[in-house]
Amino acid sequence: MKKKKKAESIIIGSELFQMVIVAIILFGFWLMISGQFSPRYLIVGAVTSVAVTFITRPLLHMPSTKSQSKIYLPFCVPYFRIFKYMIWLFREIVKANIYMIKIILDPKMPIDPVIVKFKKRMDNPAAHALLGNSIALTPGTLTIEIEDDTYVIHAITKEAGETLARPDGSEAEIAKKVGGIFDNE
Numbered sequence: 001m002k003k004k005k006k007a008e009s010i011i012i013g014s015e016l017f018q019m020v021i022v023a024i025i026l027f028g029f030w031l032m033i034s035g036q037f038s039p040r041y042l043i044v045g046a047v048t049s050v051a052v053t054f055i056t057r058p059l060l061h062m063p064s065t066k067s068q069s070k071i072y073l074p075f076c077v078p079y080f081r082i083f084k085y086m087i088w089l090f091r092e093i094v095k096a097n098i099y100m101i102k103i104i105l106d107p108k109m110p111i112d113p114v115i116v117k118f119k120k121r122m123d124n125p126a127a128h129a130l131l132g133n134s135i136a137l138t139p140g141t142l143t144i145e146i147e148d149d150t151y152v153i154h155a156i157t158k159e160a161g162e163t164l165a166r167p168d169g170s171e172a173e174i175a176k177k178v179g180g181i182f183d184n185e
Contacts, residue, residue: 009069011061012124013076018060021075023053062125065148072124081181082130088177089134096139096160103140103157112157116165119149120175127182134174135164 030045031037064070103110122128132143135153140160145152155161164172171179 009071011071011073013073015057015073018073018075019053019057022056022060023049026052064123065125065128066123070123072126074126077126078181085177085181089137089174092174093138096141099160100139100156110157114155114158114161115144116153116155116161118151118153118165118172118175120151120171120179121149122179122182124182127178130181131175131178134178138174 026049027045030049034041034045036042060074062072062074064072120128120131122131128146132146132151135141135151136143140156141164142154143151144154151164153161153164155164164174166172
């Protein structure tokens with residue numbers, strides 16, 4: 001009888017770092033919910049947080065979108081790059097809000113909804129989630145579907161759609177920025 005050798009998965013990121021982050025988040029949640037700060041409650045909360053973190057550890061493994069042998073950890077991300085991206089995204093959201101106000105206040109209501117598709121190849125599922133959610137957060141656009149590397153987006157005007165799926169085939173700025181965060185340029 002031959003045994004099949006199971007392929008070893010490569011975990012991208014530090015599992016210990018992720019477990020510490022999750023335990024801290026759970027403990028903070030425990031403190032907020034219980035409202036108790038006596039040593040007994042703090043010890044029970046800490047032990048429970050660590051136990052839940054250890055038990056649920058495999059649930060936080062995200063398989064790569066390209067390779068079955070890679071596993072990403074959701075809390076092992078480049079936080080500084082994401083912080084810089086969030087500042088940029090906030091500015092883009094403000095610009096999109098101003099654009100939407102102009103459309104709404106225009107007596108002609110120049111709304112011309114379009115569905116656009118574009119591809120962005122990224123290996124990390126967190127990168128796909130960040131890009132899809134960033135598009136959905138921007139007023140005038142909505143992520144309808146993400147399948148493999150293809151994004152289907154609803155845009156309220158043709159101009160808004162062209163900022164995501166450019167007619168010349170070049171990559172949109174938001175997709176470049178998210179790819180840059182996760183080194184997928």
